[in-house]
Amino acid sequence: MNGFRALPSVDQLLQTDSVLQLIDTHGRQLVTATARTALDAARAAIREGADGAVQAARLPHLIAADLAGMAQTNLRPILNLTGTVLHTNLGRAILADEAIAAATDAMSSPLALEFDLATGGRGQRDDHLRDILCELTGAEDATIVNNNAAAVLIALNTFGQGRDSIVSRGELIEIGGAFRMPDIMSRAGTRLVEVGTTNRTHPRDYRDAITDTTALILKVHTSNYRIEGFTAEVGATELAQIGREAGVVVMNDLGAGSLVDLSHYGLRREPTVAEAVAEGADLITFSGDKLLGGPQAGFIVGRRDLIAQINRNPLKRALRLDKIRIAALQATLRLYRDPDR
Ligand SMILES: *Cc1c(COP(=O)(O)O)cnc(C)c1O
Numbered sequence: 416m417n418g419f420r421a422l423p424s425v426d427q428l429l430q431t432d433s434v435l436q437l438i439d440t441h442g443r444q445l446v447t448a449t450a451r452t453a454l455d456a457a458r459a460a461i462r463e464g465a466d467g468a469v470q471a472a473r474l475p476h477l478i479a480a481d482l483a484g485m486a487q488t489n490l491r492p493i494l495n496l497t498g499t500v501l502h503t504n505l506g507r508a509i510l511a512d513e514a515i516a517a518a519t520d521a522m523s524s525p526l527a528l529e530f531d532l533a534t535g536g537r538g539q540r541d542d543h544l545r546d547i548l549c550e551l552t553g554a555e556d557a558t559i560v561n562n563n564a565a566a567v568l569i570a571l572n573t574f575g576q577g578r579d580s581i582v583s584r585g586e587l588i589e590i591g592g593a594f595r596m597p598d599i600m601s602r603a604g605t606r607l608v609e610v611g612t613t614n615r616t617h618p619r620d621y622r623d624a625i626t627d628t629t630a631l632i633l634k635v636h637t638s639n640y641r642i643e644g645f646t647a648e649v650g651a652t653e654l655a656q657i658g659r660e661a662g663v664v665v666m667n668d669l670g671a672g673s674l675v676d677l678s679h680y681g682l683r684r685e686p687t688v689a690e691a692v693a694e695g696a697d698l699i700t701f702s703g704d705k706l707l708g709g710p711q712a713g714f715i716v717g718r719r720d721l722i723a724q725i726n727r728n729p730l731k732r733a734l735r736l737d738k739i740r741i742a743a744l745q746a747t748l749r750l751y752r753d754p755d756r
Contacts, residue, residue, distance in 0.1 A: 421467030422457055423474070425450055433475040441482050449485075453477045501671075503591065507704040507711070511750055514709060514743040521742035528738050541726075543741050547748045551674055552688045554699070554716035558725050559744070560734040563702040564594050566713030567668055568603050570698055571631065573728045574664050574721070575605030578630035581663075583616035583649070584609045585642055586635040590670075596635060605630065615647040621657050631664045632657065634696065636686060638670035655695030664721060665696045672701025672714070675754045688716065697721055703740075709747035710740040 428434055428450045429443075438446045456477070457470040493505070501507050510518075520526075531538035541559050548557035560566050571580060580600055587609065589595040600607045608629070610620040621632060634654055649657075651667050658665035669691055678684045685706060691699045698721055703712030713734075715725060725731065736744075750756060 418461040418465070418467030418470070419458065421471045422454060422461075423471060425454060428454070428474060428478075431475060434478060437479055437482055441486070445485070446478065446482065449478050449481050450474075453481065501705055508708045510710065510743060511708065511747055513750060514746040517742040517746035518710070518739045521738045526738060526742075528741070540735065540738070540741055543745050544748065547745065548714060548716055551748060551751050552699075552716050553692045554688075556719040556722040557714060557716040558722050558731070559703075559736055559741075560713045560715070560731070561736065562704075562711050563668070563670065563700055563713035564590075564599065565734040566700040566715045568599055569725055569728055569730045569734055570666055570700060570715055571600055571603035571605050571633070572730060573725045574666075575600070575603060575630040577604060578606065579608045579624075579626065579628045580605040580631040580633055581608045581610055581621060581624050581629060582633045582635065583611045583620070584613050585611060585616055585646075585648060586633075586637060588635055588637060588639070590639065596633075614642055614645060616649060617647060618649050618653055618657060621649060621654065622661075625657075625661045625663060629661070629663050631666060634665070634667045636668060636670045636672075651691060651694040651696050655697070658697065659695075664698065666698040666700065666717075667691050667694070667696035669699060669701040671705035671707075672699070673706040674748075674751050677706070688714075692716065703744055703747075707747065710743045712736055712740055712744055 423431075425447065429438070429447060434446065434450065453474050457474060460470055461467050495502055495505050497505070527538070528540050528543075529538050531542070541557070544559050545557045548559075549555065560569060582596065582600075587596045597607050606628075608624050610616060610624045632654055634649075634651055651665075654667075655665050657663075669686055669688065671685055672688045672691070673685045674688055676684065676687055688699060688701055696717065698715055698717035700713060700715050701707070703709040703714065715722065
């Protein structure tokens with residue numbers, strides 16, 4: 416029992432010079448709690464036969480080490496040597512200086528987020544992004560949500576709930592994590608109608624599948640795999656035509672959705688959003704933090720009447736963006752006015 420007497424009380428411990436310094440840095444509450452935990456551990460060690468004086472001498476060091484561990488974040492900068500530039504597990508895009516400055520400003524002062532400075536009336540947070548998105552993509556209208564997964568979800572739910580959505584069997588993608596197109600469709604409340612085969616889907620497959628309960632035709636860019644060999648897919652232009660004839664909404668999920676033609680920079684071509692708009696799909700969805708280079712966000716651009724319907728979906732409120740990302744996105748998008756930069 417002698418061993419226990421070598422240990423200081425919590426109060427005594429908190430009076431020692433080295434622990435007083437820790438209180439300066441970490442605050443009394445945290446240091447006291449850490450000191451108690453360290454004392455408990457010392458008592459347990461003594462019960463197992465450890466020497467009391469040795470345990471007592473180690474206490475300040477143990478407390479300092481515990482506090483240092485707690486102060487260090489695991490969310491820290493690392494080097495990306497994976498070979499994948501836009502790595503989801505490593506936070507995807509690095510933001511431009513302009514975007515970082517805009518986000519910092521938005522964080523540190525009140526701002527006219529939902530307030531129209533010109534009229535003095537109420538504004539909408541999407542107002543800060545709509546015009547520039549339309550300018551850069553040629554679309555009629557745009558709406559912005561938490562990420563591209565949310566963009567697909569809300570669009571499917573708005574138009575496809577209780578009705579059918581047609582997708583080619585070659586495009587039923589899994590992005591990773593829990594984003595599998597069939598699962599998202601079922602959560603959106605729409606019935607998945609698969610058409611074609613894994614390698615080949617033809618216009619007649621879509622046409623034959625359209626019924627009175629069809630709401631939507633979904634085209635999905637196969638971002639993370641390629642089907643090669645004896646293949647056929649129906650392009651967005653033709654799908655848009657099929658949709659128009661049948662009065663069915665055609666949506667094109669681009670995934671990364673670049674705003675510039677990457678082949679100018681010696682990279683593999685990805686479909687640009689402006690091309691997808693020109694091809695005539697009613698709605699186009701793409702990510703903010705993939706090739707676009709902004710913070711996490713999902714964009715839906717396309718027909719004004721359809722975008723208005725999406726904005727009336729109560730899910731929009733649940734999936735909306737905060738001011739920090741809106742500011743960073745606006746600054747990022749503005750850089751595309753001069754693509755050479
Ligand atoms: C990445 C991707 C998504 C999901 O986008 P997030 O921004 O990760 O939510 C959806 N569809 C396709 C085709 C994608 O490549």
